[in-house]
Amino acid sequence: MTVAEDYDMSKEMQELQKQWHSMVQSIHSNSNVVAFMNSRVGQYLDDHPFIALSLLMFIAVSAIPVAFFLIFVVTTAIMACIGVIVMEGVVIAIGGIALLCVLCGLSALSLGVSGVLSLCYIVLSTLVNYWCASRGQIRKKEVNGSLPRKSPPVSDLSANNGKNE
Numbered sequence: 001m002t003v004a005e006d007y008d009m010s011k012e013m014q015e016l017q018k019q020w021h022s023m024v025q026s027i028h029s030n031s032n033v034v035a036f037m038n039s040r041v042g043q044y045l046d047d048h049p050f051i052a053l054s055l056l057m058f059i060a061v062s063a064i065p066v067a068f069f070l071i072f073v074v075t076t077a078i079m080a081c082i083g084v085i086v087m088e089g090v091v092i093a094i095g096g097i098a099l100l101c102v103l104c105g106l107s108a109l110s111l112g113v114s115g116v117l118s119l120c121y122i123v124l125s126t127l128v129n130y131w132c133a134s135r136g137q138i139r140k141k142e143v144n145g146s147l148p149r150k151s152p153p154v155s156d157l158s159a160n161n162g163k164n165e
Helices: 003-028 031-038 040-047 049-083 084-145 153-162
Strands: none
Touching: 003 031, 003 049, 031 040, 049 084
């Protein structure tokens, strides 16, 4: 990469960082978010990011099954109004057990996905930090002119010493 490409990339990264920062600031300045973060639950989740990520994954993944269950309950309630009262209790109980099974599976899945995402974050941030640090050291050496130069192999030195004598 050339110096101009590095400059363009760093300028794009700074612009992207500014956009991200303004988006985060708008979320943090929302009154509902401020009220939640000042509550005991918000402070606990702020101190325990893995639990917060697991909870977020569980809520996101379980929204569709819960919606289907609510549609199912409304439908069976309508059927009950028509005259199938006993059937409603049995079907809702079976549906409730099925929902419990699905939610237990989704909670295990959300914990697993949260663990994988946390692990990926740790690995990627470590790699990016290592990459940026090594690039910074190379640039310092280029600026100082202290890049190591290749020395002739050891076998060549002994051959040159024999020729000079």
